[in-house]
Amino acid sequence: MNAQSNDAALTATSNSPERYYTYGYLDEQTKRMIRRAILKAVAIPGYQVPFGSREMPVPYGWGTGGIQLTAAIIGPDDVYKCIDQGADDTTNAVSIRRFFAKVADVATTEDTAEATIIQSRHRIPEHPLKDGQIMVFQVPQPEPLRGLEPREMETRAMHAYEEYGLQYVSLYENVSAFGRIAATAGYPVMVDERYLMSPSPIPKFDNPKLHNSQALMLFGAGREKRIYAIPPHTTVRSLDFEDYPFETQKWEESCALCAADDSYLDEVVLDDQGQRMFVCSDSHYCSDRRAQGLRGPMAGHELVDIDKDAGQ
């Protein structure tokens, strides 16, 4: 509530009476418990490891899984980037980035290439990830089969027996109803040809970035108390059929601000007369391209200024 006293509680030097919380917020035993869960998750790609998820100072559903993962792996030398919907300046991303700047005394960045830990909700950055980087995903529902089978005891058995027929039947029902596979975000993937996995609600546009990625991908679901992972250089296949192959979203437009035609676009409604513009969802990718002098048809639009303002 009182911003100043809260700051002191989180950032005062160790052992001073004002400091009520450990480095990185979580106590050391909890961090160790989470790291052990991460190691298990890395050892069994795509398998959901139950863990003793803690109550965090942000609500469940607002990134508690991702925050716990980050808290367990972050150190003072890390450079931390946090995005929501691809953008660094969305409210919840700002809030989480401030949290770690405070509790982990860590440098923050918007630059994808510069970051060592990238925490994200709903997107993977456009700029290819490299060796040594860690993506941390916030996951609302870790169980890809939950929409088809509500019971945890059942779905755990289905994973154990690699019994994924139900998932394929559901995709087939899509094809017969809509003429195509209907999943648009959170499109199910098969990891290392063993575990069916939810990539979290990223658009299927981002699914190919999971395959043979150089970066380690960690997924944290705080409310559901599960951690899972895709180690670097792991096969990740989006489910499909021979005659209905997996395909990603495409736009007829390119980014109105930076002219990118290879990025995921958000639709921005300009008025209630049907006017709209399409802009990159990855705010850093877009500003980087604009800095290189690339200009889309609406370059200089006020939206650019809003980006700048938010960074203050």
Next chain:
Amino acid sequence: MAYVAVKGGERAISNAHALLEEARRGDPSVPELLVDQVREQLSLSVDRVMAEGSCYDRDLAALAIKQSAGDVAEATFLMRAYRTTLPRFGFSKPVETAAMAVRRRISAAFKDIPGGQVLGATFDYTHRLLDFKLAAEGADPVAPAPQALEPMVHPLPTISSVFSHENLLEQEARIDGDDEPFDLTREPMSFPAGRDQRLQALARGDEGFLLSLAYSSQRGWGSTHPLCGEIRMGEVPVEFIPDELGFPIEIADITLTECIMLSGFAGSAERAPQYTRGYGLTFGHNERKTMSMAIVDRALRARELGEEVDAPCQDEEFVLYHSDNVEASGFVQHLKLPHYVDFQADLLFLRKLRAEFFDRKAAAEAITALQMEPAE
């Protein structure tokens, strides 16, 4: 009109928080509420926040209620988020509710019960008429309630002791004091759930959710035909064995509400017919919650007792996964976060489906028009 694109920003967040502070304080010409006043005069809110917040501390619960402007679910969340940062020293010995210093105890099963019916401070039998005297400032101080002429029996006999010589009621499930109980704050939910896990989840669970589930059971959705064997509320000592001592020491007196619901059991080939029990226990004075918990606990034993499982209140995954209001409130309200990336993906899909629909319709109309053409 032009829409303003919603973008975040640190300034917007900190301004919103300043506004929240102002709204919480309300009209500054009205004296500020003190935490002591909340603790003493909103004691039932305090008890609910302690129970659902899984943290026995009246002062912190009162602070949480003040900070959350009286939003009990938000106050519970504040308590949980604080509690989670505390080190865990171990677990206490099971508390002996039979030895409770009772302030209230009633049984609906017998007209009189050894030790008597003790009403205590209760809303029961009050007429729910607004007392406008309370709205007047400087009201007369409350006159002290009359004292009983003789002290209460202590320890007060329990409903179990009444039944014990006939074995009409199933034995209390006693766990060995040395067995470490399941702890949901350290381990994730797992199924099938043991009794300790089930009772912990229910004790932390949302009062409204458990109340409605218990009510649904009473109305026939998984009925257990409950009868209120006993409700008792009062203080019990908590004992803890520190490693360095090796013997129990008393570390606190806490207020608890306990409820035992009796429920019929027809018996089986191996077991004689007898009453089974549903159990409720909460921090503080939380009677509605404790009774609901006892009914739901018994309903969740359906499988164990060979009853059919077909109602929501009997389904342990359904009940235990959805009873926590901190989890539920967070996840329902996370829908306020931006979802425009997924929505864009959905929009593209819907537009494609609509385009195909109108193409098909146009083609069908063209064919119909051709067929309608008069033959020449």
